[in-house]
Amino acid sequence: MHTVGPSRAVFGAGTLPQVRGEAERLGRSRVMLVSDGAPALRKDTERLRDALGDLLVAEFDGAAMHTPVEVTEQALTVLREHDVDCLVAIGGGSTTGLAKALAVRTDLPQVIVPTTYAGSEVTPVLGETRNGRKITRSAPEILPETVVYDVELTLGLPVPMAVTSGVNALAHAVEALYSPDATPVTDAMALEAVAAVARSLPVLHDDPSDQEARSDLLLAAWLAGTCLGAVGMGLHHKLCHTLGGAFGLPHAETHTVILPHAMAYNAPAASEAMDRIARALGAPDAPTGVFDLIRRVGGPTALRDLGMAEADLERAADLATSQPYPNPRELTRTGLTGLLRDAWQGRRPQAAAGALPDLRPLTDEVVASFDGCADPRLRQLLTDLVRTLHSYTARNDLTPLEWQQAIAFLTEAGHITTVTRQEFILLSDTLGMSSVVDALANSRTPDTTSSAILGPFYVAGPPAADHGSDIAGDFTGTPMLADIQVTDQDGEPVAGAVVDVWQSNEDGFYDVQLPDLDGPVLRARFTTDADGRFTFWSILPSEYPIPDDGPVGKMLSAVGRHPYRAPHVHFLINAPGHQPLITQLFVRGGAYLDGVPGQRDAVFGVKDDLITDFTPRTGPAPDGRPVDGEWRLLEFTFRIARLDQH
Ligand code: NAD
Numbered sequence: 001m002h003t004v005g006p007s008r009a010v011f012g013a014g015t016l017p018q019v020r021g022e023a024e025r026l027g028r029s030r031v032m033l034v035s036d037g038a039p040a041l042r043k044d045t046e047r048l049r050d051a052l053g054d055l056l057v058a059e060f061d062g063a064a065m066h067t068p069v070e071v072t073e074q075a076l077t078v079l080r081e082h083d084v085d086c087l088v089a090i091g092g093g094s095t096t097g098l099a100k101a102l103a104v105r106t107d108l109p110q111v112i113v114p115t116t117y118a119g120s121e122v123t124p125v126l127g128e129t130r131n132g133r134k135i136t137r138s139a140p141e142i143l144p145e146t147v148v149y150d151v152e153l154t155l156g157l158p159v160p161m162a163v164t165s166g167v168n169a170l171a172h173a174v175e176a177l178y179s180p181d182a183t184p185v186t187d188a189m190a191l192e193a194v195a196a197v198a199r200s201l202p203v204l205h206d207d208p209s210d211q212e213a214r215s216d217l218l219l220a221a222w223l224a225g226t227c228l229g230a231v232g233m234g235l236h237h238k239l240c241h242t243l244g245g246a247f248g249l250p251h252a253e254t255h256t257v258i259l260p261h262a263m264a265y266n267a268p269a270a271s272e273a274m275d276r277i278a279r280a281l282g283a284p285d286a287p288t289g290v291f292d293l294i295r296r297v298g299g300p301t302a303l304r305d306l307g308m309a310e311a312d313l314e315r316a317a318d319l320a321t322s323q324p325y326p327n328p329r330e331l332t333r334t335g336l337t338g339l340l341r342d343a344w345q346g347r348r349p350q351a352a353a354g355a356l357p358d359l360r361p362l363t364d365e366v367v368a369s370f371d372g373c374a375d376p377r378l379r380q381l382l383t384d385l386v387r388t389l390h391s392y393t394a395r396n397d398l399t400p401l402e403w404q405q406a407i408a409f410l411t412e413a414g415h416i417t418t419v420t421r422q423e424f425i426l427l428s429d430t431l432g433m434s435s436v437v438d439a440l441a442n443s444r445t446p447d448t449t450s451s452a453i454l455g456p457f458y459v460a461g462p463p464a465a466d467h468g469s470d471i472a473g474d475f476t477g478t479p480m481l482a483d484i485q486v487t488d489q490d491g492e493p494v495a496g497a498v499v500d501v502w503q504s505n506e507d508g509f510y511d512v513q514l515p516d517l518d519g520p521v522l523r524a525r526f527t528t529d530a531d532g533r534f535t536f537w538s539i540l541p542s543e544y545p546i547p548d549d550g551p552v553g554k555m556l557s558a559v560g561r562h563p564y565r566a567p568h569v570h571f572l573i574n575a576p577g578h579q580p581l582i583t584q585l586f587v588r589g590g591a592y593l594d595g596v597p598g599q600r601d602a603v604f605g606v607k608d609d610l611i612t613d614f615t616p617r618t619g620p621a622p623d624g625r626p627v628d629g630e631w632r633l634l635e636f637t638f639r640i641a642r643l644d645q646h
Pocket of ligand 1: 036041067156
């Protein structure tokens, strides 16, 4: 079951003046402003007063930690004296607590302006202290009606407070993920909150004025607070509650110290949630990931630094186990004593058995080694390459033997590569990368002929040939007359376009693969005439295997793939004022055009609009050339992009 409170949130930077409108939207005109009178918030409180204008009829600035009922009584007196009909609170969780305590007694609506990441503003929960004892209750009237999040109010939150308050939000999200009440909705919010805390805290620590990081963290606080309001919390929250109440430890700091240890305690019984948290953190293991994050941003990691006496640890464990509550892992006195001891000393929790080591410092160090690179593009490409390679290696838990095999594969690819045998292009082609590069570079112009990969057999500067000439040399095969036109995307002929053509013979070999052959054959350069046209004779291409006697061939056979390319002719078109086009025309009805992936073209080069008719004909050809038997006619118009259109 998933229930959400009917609260309204305004989120942004500079939203503070909207508080007046929000109070009016609730139909209210007599506001009491609640705060804790902290000097750090004086200016913002003054701006809020100005914004409220004549709606402001009363003020109480004595909110205190843990919402003592005596303070609430004093505020109630002020409230009644001024016939208040709306509560506006500006401050952290303590101030929000007072507004909630007043609301539950008077049923007045609340507009909360949070200035920390405690998240109380979106929960229907109130914790009050009476005679030193904290009592928590939940009721719909406690949930504030409206929250106005203004990122600008958090800019002055000192880094140590931002850290502990941010970890406070993180704790809500973490415990929501293994709560028995968790729903897909709370899971999604909690994971986003974890990720936002993990990415924003280090940025904010390094540059406290970074507004984007502040905004990220405030958003995390909202999401995590919403989780806190929707599902029950476990060991971490109860333990912090106990430590805060019984030993007077500071709220946010205690949360920060305890969280990694509570997570480590629960991890064996909540492994799925921990895996998701680790992924959201970008860490190999959740509890140590949180510990490392806290240490990275200078947060407290030891209870002894918060003033807790070692002698109190046993009593704390007794108190924490005295009342049972839902938690993923059974609470034992011995277990909790161990947890508290680790937290007291500030030990890094043990990573779960089998967890990957934390590789981030290594990755970061390698990435930082590119800092001196003057070329920003090179730096970006190397940075991402290293991050992707490290993460690939870690995700797959690559063994030293597999690493050696990969090196041997690349070495073999290097050794077999010559001027006419390019194993690395074959590798790129067979992994589809060439087609990705091609798609990125060439598929962004509509109404033009699709591009296709260059392939490994292009030779720059082929011999110029006259229109109508035969490029097949001594090769035999089914004669083919190509009648080609080049136009722009509006159908206007492109004269003077230089078109390189190359293809394989009937046995599937390119000239460069046949060392005894004299000179370039089945490759030529044509220039289009005034109508954008040229014609030539050749032979019908057939399917052929890419060279498979090297490491790429072994890879294909290891995965049960064939090495064949569908029959095609290559074209490379360059025309002044136009985008170059590299493409291929495939013989309709040819082999390897259909079928399941792995049965089709071995280099993933086929695009539907490039499959074209090589129409069978008999009898004399249009140019008067006598042909015996069947011949094929290839008629095609390439549409290329004018540069001004790109
Ligand atoms: P807090 O409200 O006590 O604030 C801590 C200190 O920070 C105060 O001195 C405050 O004046 C100061 N401060 C607040 N905003 C500031 C800013 N922007 N710049 C500088 N100083 C600023 O502490 P908190 O961590 O916000 O809230 C903790 C309290 O909230 C606890 O009592 C906790 O139990 C409660 N809480 C309740 C819920 C709930 O759902 N009921 C949820 C979370 C927290």
